[in-house]
Amino acid sequence: MGIEHSAKKSAPETWSEPAEPPAPEDDLTGLLVAWGEGDPEAGEELMRRVSGRLRRLAGRFLRQERKDHTLETADLINEAYLRLIRQENVTWESRRHFFAMTGKMMRRILVDHARRRAFSKHGGHLERLPQEALQDQAADAGDENLIALGGALDALAEESEELSTVVELRYFVGLTGDEIAESLGISRPTVQRRWKTARAWLYRYMKLKSDEVGRERTP
């Protein structure tokens, strides 16, 4: 995504000092409104900005991982994005699309990272201290699972974007059921039903794949 340039290059790595204008949510709201009114460029610009922010935020988290740091999406979600829910001039369709895209982006960022880390580790980079390597077995299992989940979600999205979106918002963005209902403009019971269905579907798919791998390893 060749869009993170200019001012963003010198941006500090902490989210608390963004090199962006203040009150970015207003900015995003304007773009959302324009997008909802049929301006495709506003939609592209919106996604670029969101993607850039998500990446910086995720990057900060991922560089500090294994030290019990967590990805604090609170700043991002609560202060900027959930406000959009209360904007009356943004259509439900664009809101729903926006949140679905955010979930998908977040999923991609985290799964891609797990993939790169698994690759660089198994590709021979010895960049960890021995005591950290001990904890890596758990991290490895986490990466493998995350990569497998990414593949399963791609397959689920082919079946139903509505199901995959709920998983992305809950698992990769960390929204609660109520927040997902609000973001997508659907009822809480619908969120619950979709979540359960998607979870069972993903379990079935991942189990099947892992059984296949097991059979290949022990013919």
Add this chain to the structure above:
Amino acid sequence: MRDWQRIEEIFGSVAELEPAERSGRLDHLCGSDSELRREVESLLASHEEASTAFLDRPVVEVGGRALPGALRLGAAASR
């Protein structure tokens, strides 16, 4: 392409029932659509089999209310 809305509705209502009550409800909801019934039954089986920890904790934290957790599929699958 499957009718996921229908599957999701039937699955959602049947999953809440005691296992003994499910068959009658599936007869009623799926009628003669055996493909639909097979899919819902397959999902119900996965629903029962998956550990409660599967996808339980978001991989991210929002405002301190959740902790990053592993997927736990491995643990569930090896039961």
